[in-house]
Amino acid sequence: MRRGHQMPFGAALAADGVRFGFWAPSASRVTLLTHDREEEMVADDGWFRLHARALGAGALYSFRVDGEATVPDPASRFQPRDIGGPSMVVDPFAYRWRDGSWRGRLWEEAVVYEAHVGTATPEGSFTALTGKLEYLRDLGVTALELMPIADFPGSRSWGYDGVLHYAPDHAYGTPDELKALVDEAHSLGLMVLLDVVYNHFGPSGNYLPTYAQTFFTERHQTLWGAGINYDGETSATVREYFINNALYWLEEYHFDGLRFDAVHAIADDSEKHIIAELAERIRASFPQRHVHLVLENNANEARWLGAAESGTPGLYTAQWNDDIHHAWHRILTGESDGYYRDYDNPVARLGRGLAEGFIYQGEHSQHDGVARGEPSGHLPPSAFVAFLQNHDQIGNRALGERLGLLTDQNKLALARAALLLGPQIPLLFMGEEWQASTPFVYFVDFPDDPDLANAVREGRRKEFGGFAAFGDETGIAAIPDPTTEETFARSRLNWDEALRDPHSSVLAETKALLHLRRDEVVPLTKTGLLDARWRSPGADALEICWRFGGGSLRLLMNFGPDIYVFPVESGERAIWSSPGVALDGDATLPPWTGTMLVGK
Known part of the structure; x- marks a missing residue:
């Protein structure tokens, strides 16, 4: 099985070459750069298009905007030389999938x-x-x-x-x-x-403002500067960029x-x-x-x-x-x-x-x-x-x-x-x-961008400067x-x-708990929740009960320094308990222990 997502952006392989679509509403002229040539792209209402018949999968390409800036494809499928280098034409149908019957899991x-x-x-x-x-x-x-x-x-x-x-x-x-x-x-x-x-986009390597200024808007400010233009003029194309991205990962990469x-x-x-x-x-x-x-x-x-x-x-x-x-x-x-x-x-x-x-x-x-x-x-x-x-x-x-x-x-x-x-x-x-x-x-x-690197370094130190542990030079240096x-x-x-211990013991415990979850908890959750309630009968005691169509789960926990006793209801059984918990008519919980009970 082969998979690929068709989208209006980027490079698309055709039977006779590669079709390019580049949205650059702020540019007046765009050319396609490859290893041995530069070709003028055709302007079409903010889009620049070109059918390059001499290219195929594996070709490296960039776009030159208004004869000056050279930028990668914002919808590039691969950047073998990092974000500032040329983009690569990728054939999404080259990979042969083995999971044709896979529909996912609940x-x-x-x-x-x-x-x-x-x-x-x-x-x-x-x-x-x-x-x-x-x-x-x-x-x-x-x-x-x-x-x-x-x-x-x-x-x-x-x-x-x-x-x-x-x-x-x-x-x-x-x-x-x-x-x-x-x-x-x-x-x-x-x-x-x-x-x-x-x-948001990262602070380095975002070339979009060079040729698509309306991709962002000063009307909305975020922690990272101007917001992405999801709601203003030309926002339809911006929205399609991200919607297609989500569809692309789900379809082309499954x-x-x-x-x-x-x-x-x-x-x-x-x-x-x-x-x-x-x-x-x-x-x-x-x-x-x-x-x-x-x-x-x-x-x-x-x-x-x-x-x-x-x-x-x-x-x-x-x-x-x-x-x-x-x-x-x-x-x-x-x-x-x-x-x-x-x-x-x-x-x-x-x-x-x-x-x-x-x-x-x-x-x-x-x-x-x-x-x-x-x-x-x-x-x-x-x-x-x-x-x-x-x-x-x-x-x-x-x-x-x-x-x-x-x-x-x-x-x-x-x-x-x-x-x-x-x-x-x-x-x-x-x-x-x-x-x-x-x-x-x-x-x-x-x-x-060494200036940006230094700003991030100093910003990290400043972020924690108000904490007592990092209030002096020794703390900052740490x-x-x-x-x-x-x-x-x-x-x-x-x-x-x-x-090795103690890590191997924790790993074994985690594995045992996850297998209990698979066998005891998941079958209940699949039957649908009827209701859930909680109570704190003491300042350090907690009880949560979830009732499902197929039965109930009741989690009892004691976070305090003293023993706490919870009643156990008829028909309940413990699927897990902390060491030291006693279950004999009641659940007796020493400090910092708990038990999970399953009921009908």
């Missing part, structure tokens, strides 16, 4: 493993990550989620500063190597999701879903918001597949989530639930700086989050200074992706420490079991399954320089440590 079955391609393996490549897929399957993971791979400056980045949205970054491998990763995952029963960034980064930062005053149109177009394009669309949305807008009345997927499948993370983090570490101050009384906050989804459902946030969120109790648990760690919550710390360095191991074991056996969709950040000791530090690479190769290398997983 979202209720999802256990998500977030990975950064460049640091997940020593080689930092698509091919090397492919070699880890059997390990993930055996662990109990069902969905690999890749952090953004759109081409970014240099050879190392988290991916959120990408500027060429259609080109898998050359540092990780070729388009066909990425397709082979997805293909092999499907052969093992694994879904593959991709993180995409449609709220990804099973997308995670949309920070949609709260997308400003759009159109009658139909771009994230609504994105979902509608995607749903209409793949009616026979399980395609999962996941939001990151600090606004906690429940309106985007939930299935349609017909039982078919709604606009978006789920949302990353930072609320649950923040409550857990405050319970486990006691940290109350920044947004953690919104999570006082964290045990009760956690109860609401586990039972109802969002913790902030319209309440005023001290940190944000505004009311945030919408009621979410009507949504199923699968509408929320829960996590104890992710790239943001680790990497946005000054030293990139993982949670295992910040809390007691017994406390973390309780949180791990609650995460992996709860009915929300659990997410593990790469290496979390064995409690990796390696940090995940913020890193970038701006080889052609903050890793995000622009160096060394910082990047420190973030690379050390797979060898997973083979």
Whole structure:
């Protein structure tokens, strides 16, 4: 089987050459540059087109704008020489897929493993990550989620500063190597999701303002400067650029879903918001597949989530639930700086989050200074992706420490079991399954812009200057320089440590919990949620009960220093308990323990 996405942008192979479409409404003249010639393109209402009959797959090309700037194709499928080099003509139909019968998996079955391609393996490549897929399957993971791979400056980045949205970054491998990763995952029963960034472009290598000034608008300001023009003059083409990008990854690369980064930062005053149109177009394009669309949305807008009345997927499948993370983090570490101050009384906050989804459902946030969120109790648990760690919550710390360095191991074991056996969709950040000791530090690479590199370095130091630990020269010096190769290398997983204690014991525990989830929890969640409730019978005690069509789950936890006793209902059985928990008519929980009960 062969796959390709037809789009109005970029280079398209034809039987007799290559057809180019380049949108440059601010340019008066554009020429196509190849290795041995320069050809004038034909202007057509902001578009410049050319049918180059002498070219084929593998050809390198650029565009020269008004006789001056030489730029890559904004819809380039591959940039073998980084963002400033020429684009490559790629034949999307050259790869022969083996997964013709693959239609995806139900979202209720999802256990998500977030990975950064460049640091997940020593080689930092698509091919090397492919070699880890059997390990993930055996662990109990069902969905690999890749952090953004759109081409970014240099050879190392988290991916959120990408500027060429259609080109898998050359540092990780070729388009066909990425397709082979997805293909092999499907052969093992694994879904593959991709993180995409449609709220901004990176600060280096974005050539669009040179020839398409109306791609951006000063009417909307974001953390990264002028907003993307989703709602003004010529916005139809801008919207198509991103809609086609989403369709491209889902069709040409056969990804099973997308995670949309920070949609709260997308400003759009159109009658139909771009994230609504994105979902509608995607749903209409793949009616026979399980395609999962996941939001990151600090606004906690429940309106985007939930299935349609017909039982078919709604606009978006789920949302990353930072609320649950923040409550857990405050319970486990006691940290109350920044947004953690919104999570006082964290045990009760956690109860609401586990039972109802969002913790902030319209309440005023001290940190944000505004009311945030919408009621979410009507949504199923699968509408929320829960996590104890992710790239943001680790990497946005000054030293990139993982949670295992910040809390007691017994406390973390309780949180791990609650995460992996709860009915929300659990997410593990790469290496979390064995409690990796390696940090995940913020890193970038701006080889052609030393001034920007210095600004990022100084900005990182300034960001943490207000913290007591980094208030003097010694503290500042401890903050890793995000622009160096060394910082990047420190973030690379050390797979060898997973083979020895204490890491091997954590890995075995994680695997056992995920197999319990598969056998005991997922069959219940598939029967549909009837209701969920929570109570905190003591300041440090928490009970959450979810009733499904096929039975119930009841999670009991004791976060306090004293023993707490919960009644056990008739017909309930424990599928997991912390060491030391006694179940004899009642559930007797020592400090920092819990149990998960299944009822009929």
